[in-house]
Amino acid sequence: MSTPFIRNHQYNVIKKQSEFLLRTLRTVADRSVLETVRYRAAMTVTEAFSSLTVDQRKMLERISTFETAPDFERHLTELEAFLEPYPPITQKQIEKLFPKNKKLKVPDLQSIDFRFMTYLGWVDVATSRLFIVYPYEGQFIGIEGRLMPTNKKGYCMFCNRHQELAFFSVKTKSAVPDNFSSVGQYVCVDSHACNQSITDTASLEKFILSVRK
Template identity: 75%
Template sequence: MSAPFIRNHQFNVIKKQADFIQKTLRTAADRSVLETVRYRSVVNITEAFPDLTQDQKKLFEEITTLETANDFQRYLNALEPYMEPYPPITVKQIQKLFPKNKKLKVPDLGSIDFRYTTYLSWVDIATSRLFIVYPFEGKFIGIEGRITPTHKKGYCLFCNRHQELAYFSVRTKSAFASPDNFSSVGHYVCMDNQACNQCITASGSLEKFILSVSK
């Protein structure tokens, strides 16, 4: 068996393509349309992976042979052993990322399925603060900021799905002012962070934002 190589956001790509093929199976009478969708789905999946071995490519090509909902579910279940989980992290490590927050409330790490986690996050309701911990190049980056519900729907910066949003504002040192001056960088993100992790299909926007506010 191949070593784990599928990250959560990549697994979400596979699930999305599996759903698309199933919908086409239910609605398209023309088999040529179905074959086109199957081919395009494999292309979309492989494009989500920068480097694939021939065996890994063959594993993804199997999706073109599936016909029933049970077939697709069995296929997704069979991919789970290949999933690369979020790196191990302890409460102490998280606390060190936020040294100024002496009363930091850390979530129950034992209750989290880290296979399906692209970024670890939680909200401190008492202070309206959102905390994010993201693994990058062998280390963890922690950011925090104010989270304000908008009570409106729109597109989340991280997962790009249309959902109820909150405005996430992070205080950061201004690049164009003295070291003592600060500015705020903000974006609209999902109110439901868990659902965001279940839908995110690329890490680029998330990484860009985190790196921009953690300098």
């Protein structure tokens, strides 16, 4: 039985290194350069994990041995069995995270492949609000804020992808009673695409913890 140990953002690291290595194999003939790129790809992948068993490390380091696109595709498919999915969550749990929002529109959870999720995010188009639910230390954190399109491209704070951005502004309580301030960042308009690109959770967690209720 496969024991899950790969989180979504780590799987994205493997995907990106696979794509980079394949491009190099197709464009570079120098064997010494190729060997260096192979070594660095394997190192980048294993360094995305804080700890690995001997077997897990060997499995991930196989990326350095592949030659063709089908080899990489097969490897990524095999690794899906080891994906650690987003923790189970229900609509009622999500609603409890946003008690002040009586008309909360929760996405269809049955249609989501939670294996490829780092955070659950969705936009209520009618109110131009972005909702994010993130699992942290055994509990869920929910944040919401206004999403303002910029009609410009840039780098998303969460996934560092160069894409169309929106300004995500979240109200937070200030040190003065009954006063509020706001914290904002530029993020992807498309949370699904963001989840497919994120390779590190540090920036995401720092933002969420800074505005958590």
